[in-house]
Amino acid sequence: MNKFTVLVVEDDTPVRNLITTTLKSHDYKYYSVSCGRDALSETASRNPDTVLLDLGLPDMDGVEVIKSIRTWSNIPIIVISARSEDDEKIEALDAGADDYLTKPFSVEEMLARLRVAQRRLSIAEQTSNESVFYNGRLKIDFASGCAFLGNEEMHLTPIEYKLLCLMAKNVGKVLTHTYITKNVWGSSWENDIASLRVFMASLRKKLESGDESQQYIQTHIGVGYRMMKL
Numbered sequence: 001m002n003k004f005t006v007l008v009v010e011d012d013t014p015v016r017n018l019i020t021t022t023l024k025s026h027d028y029k030y031y032s033v034s035c036g037r038d039a040l041s042e043t044a045s046r047n048p049d050t051v052l053l054d055l056g057l058p059d060m061d062g063v064e065v066i067k068s069i070r071t072w073s074n075i076p077i078i079v080i081s082a083r084s085e086d087d088e089k090i091e092a093l094d095a096g097a098d099d100y101l102t103k104p105f106s107v108e109e110m111l112a113r114l115r116v117a118q119r120r121l122s123i124a125e126q127t128s129n130e131s132v133f134y135n136g137r138l139k140i141d142f143a144s145g146c147a148f149l150g151n152e153e154m155h156l157t158p159i160e161y162k163l164l165c166l167m168a169k170n171v172g173k174v175l176t177h178t179y180i181t182k183n184v185w186g187s188s189w190e191n192d193i194a195s196l197r198v199f200m201a202s203l204r205k206k207l208e209s210g211d212e213s214q215q216y217i218q219t220h221i222g223v224g225y226r227m228m229k230l
């Protein structure tokens with residue numbers, strides 16, 4: 001038996017029950033806890049494949065839980081936040097969370113996020129040491145600094161190429177505006193975020209080139225962007 005294991009961290013009992021019932025009926029293996037301290041010890045001892053983490057916990061800040069896990073593990077973390085916690089959600093992503101769900105969320109939404117996390121895990125295992133990245137028709141040869149769509153080399157500006165590589169290396173993960181601008185420009189001012197929007201639009205145009213089935217980049221309004229695994 002090789003089930004995908006989820007650690008559920010949620011202090012709100014009805015929400016926790018809804019999550020665990022859903023996981024059970026979809027054949028996931030799971031553990032559930034209701035505070036940050038238990039989240040840390042269970043992550044270490046159970047070695048789950050993904051953590052579903054509520055940000056508003058009784059004993060510690062969810063963001064602190066993420067920071068602590070990230071000092072020793074790259075495990076996918078999906079945060080669950082209330083709408084009023086938008087800033088915390090972004091803080092959580094910057095601290096290393098992969099993705100987020102905003103309450104109230106549907107069961108289908110949660111399962112979809114788990115599938116993305118699952119895929120990221122398998123891609124990370126396969127490609128961590130590869131010098132060539134493949135996704136759908138996209139191929140990036142990091143060593144030569146070239147990107148291709150099918151057999152055609154893409155004509156990218158240096159910034160577009162940097163953006164593309166950053167997204168590719170984090171495929172499946174939501175990257176915040178701040179994270180991206182810090183990595184591409186080395187700073188994160190309002191102007192950089194405005195430029196990011198422009199560069200992202202032109203990169204997307206080159207990547208998706210009129211082909212509706214090739215949607216590589218997902219926009220998260222007010223949050224950031226994610227490259228999807230096609």
Ligand code: CA
Nearest residue numbers: 011054056057
């Ligand atoms: Ca809570």
